[in-house]
Amino acid sequence: MPRPRVLLADDHRLLVEACTKLLQPDCDVVGTVCDGRSLLPRARELRPDVIVLDIGMPLLNGLDAARQLKRAMPDVKLIFLTMNEDPDLSTEAFRIGASGFLLKSAASSELSEAIHAAVQGRVYVSTQATDGMVQSFIQNGNRPVPAQLTFRQREVLQLLAEGYSMKQAGEILRVTPRTVAFHKYRIMEQFHVRSNAELIQFAIRQGLTLGNHGRR
Numbered sequence: 568m569p570r571p572r573v574l575l576a577d578d579h580r581l582l583v584e585a586c587t588k589l590l591q592p593d594c595d596v597v598g599t600v601c602d603g604r605s606l607l608p609r610a611r612e613l614r615p616d617v618i619v620l621d622i623g624m625p626l627l628n629g630l631d632a633a634r635q636l637k638r639a640m641p642d643v644k645l646i647f648l649t650m651n652e653d654p655d656l657s658t659e660a661f662r663i664g665a666s667g668f669l670l671k672s673a674a675s676s677e678l679s680e681a682i683h684a685a686v687q688g689r690v691y692v693s694t695q696a697t698d699g700m701v702q703s704f705i706q707n708g709n710r711p712v713p714a715q716l717t718f719r720q721r722e723v724l725q726l727l728a729e730g731y732s733m734k735q736a737g738e739i740l741r742v743t744p745r746t747v748a749f750h751k752y753r754i755m756e757q758f759h760v761r762s763n764a765e766l767i768q769f770a771i772r773q774g775l776t777l778g779n780h781g782r783r
Contacts, residue, residue: 575587575596724750
């Protein structure tokens with residue numbers, strides 16, 4: 568079997584370097600990116616078999632980046648490698664089409680196992696994540712579906728929560744500051760958010776940011 572071509576997406580450089588060394592014996596790491604917004608163009612350029620990505624990435628979180636990837640490259644295999652233990656996020660990852668979900672506390676050998684399972688068409692979940700996912704399915708089965716953010720609202724909310732001004736967010740998204748302001752205040756009205764501090768907390772609850780990226 569050919570060696571899997573792997574693209575790594577994580578904003579922690581030391582982790583990316585460690586994963587690269589870990590995978591070198593039986594995978595080809597064809598590239599790395601450090602934010603979610605760079606991921607889709609890089610994936611289109613490199614055409615990897617598997618993308619290993621974090622959920623909490625700056626500019627665009629891993630879940631929304633995965634949605635873009637699955638629309639543009641439906642055959643690519645996605646494996647989430649994250650420190651976020653929220654079972655609702657792992658459940659959402661598989662709804663999007665993930666092939667694997669691992670916590671960063673998993674054994675190092677599990678990442679290679681997950682990659683090989685993915686290219687063989689199998690799903691891999693680390694032991695630590697399994698119990699939480701089952702409980703999430705049980706708890707959410709009869710829960711009413713809450714109001715959903717649009718994709719553009721999610722983009723705007725993440726950037727504002729990371730400390731970008733409305734002008735800067737507009738430049739990143741290639742829209743006017745007025746458009747960013749419209750989405751911001753529509754979110755605040757729709758979800759009863761009363762201040763910028765509450766907006767950041769709302770973004771964290773939505774899984775768009777871990778609250779520790781900020782402007783660097």
